[in-house]
Structures are given as C-alpha cells and as structure tokens.
Amino acid sequence: MDKLKQFSSQAVYKLARFMYGRNGYDNLARFCNMISIMLLVLNLFAGSATIYILWFLSFGYSLFRVYSKNIPKRYEENQKFLSMTELPRRYLSLLKLQIRDRKVSRYYICKNCHQQIRVPKGKGRIEIRCPKCSEKFIKKT
Incomplete structure (x- = not known):
C-alpha cells in the first residue's frame, strides 16, 4: 500500500513539473472538451466520418490549449471567448x-x-x- 501511495505522489509531482509554464485548463478548453464529448456520443449513434473528424479536431485543439506554453496568446483567446459568450x-x-x-x-x-x-x-x-x-x-x- 505504501508503494502505491509513493507512486501516486511521484506521478502527481511529475505531472505538476510537466505542467509548469503551460496554459492549463481554461474556459475555452473546457468548452472544446464539452463539444468533443457531445460529438463523440453523437458519433456512437451516427457513425459518421465527418463527426469523427470534428471530434478529433475539437479534442486536439483542447489539448493544444492545455499544453501550450504561449500563455499570453491563450489568455487573449480565452478572454475573447469569455466576452463573446457573456450574454x-x-x-x-x-x-x-x-x-x-x-x-x-x-x-x-x-x-x-x-x-x-x-x-x-x-x-x-x-x-x-x-x-x-x-x-x-x-x-x-
């Protein structure tokens, strides 16, 4: 049991070190993830290649935003998204x-x-x- 705790704490530490200096999970990334989950569920019933490609692009863009090191640019994009969706x-x-x-x-x-x-x-x-x-x-x- 102690080895499992040690492994999990080391994994959390390594993930925190990896994410240092990266954008992280913001509102636009969260929105892209919600869209990709809806597209994935829709694709389960429809089985369309177009929906699969849209899912792949949406999920890929979300991962790009989370792991991006260009924080000022991602912040600007997120602020624009927040202003567009304010109402x-x-x-x-x-x-x-x-x-x-x-x-x-x-x-x-x-x-x-x-x-x-x-x-x-x-x-x-x-x-x-x-x-x-x-x-x-x-x-x-």
Whole structure:
C-alpha cells in the first residue's frame, strides 16, 4: 500500500513539473472538451466520418490549449471567448438562480437598465422599483 501511495505522489509531482509554464485548463478548453464529448456520443449513434473528424479536431485543439506554453496568446483567446459568450452565460446564471430560489422568489429584469431584480413570491400585484435606475413597474409575484 505504501508503494502505491509513493507512486501516486511521484506521478502527481511529475505531472505538476510537466505542467509548469503551460496554459492549463481554461474556459475555452473546457468548452472544446464539452463539444468533443457531445460529438463523440453523437458519433456512437451516427457513425459518421465527418463527426469523427470534428471530434478529433475539437479534442486536439483542447489539448493544444492545455499544453501550450504561449500563455499570453491563450489568455487573449480565452478572454475573447469569455466576452463573446457573456450574454448566454449571464442568462444561464439567471436561470440557475431562478431554479434555486423558485419557491421563495421571483426574478424580473428592468426594461430600462436591464438590472436583475429579485422580489418575494406570493405577494400578489406589487409595484417594483429598480434599485439602479428607479424605474417603477407593476408585476404579479
């Protein structure tokens, strides 16, 4: 058992030394991995060479990003990806909050400034004032 622990700690140490100075696993690499897993599952049912090539390219690009030593370039690409996907990620975050608090709260978006507003559920028709722009609107909770 001690040899197994020693081997695993040495493997972790060697992996950490290998990854030193490399980009690592960022959001764009994670997205490419998710796409490649979906393509792989789709290819199990379809059996298409095109899907296999797309899977190979997606997975290869993900590995390239993880092991790349050109960190400033990969950082710039990741920031561009994050800025392009900001709206969908914000929407999914709001959806996650709505699902989590669905029993006690309702979420509304201000039409004027697009601020997210949480109000208690079950209060009937109430007037909601946006804390950011002071816009008032009436909604049923």
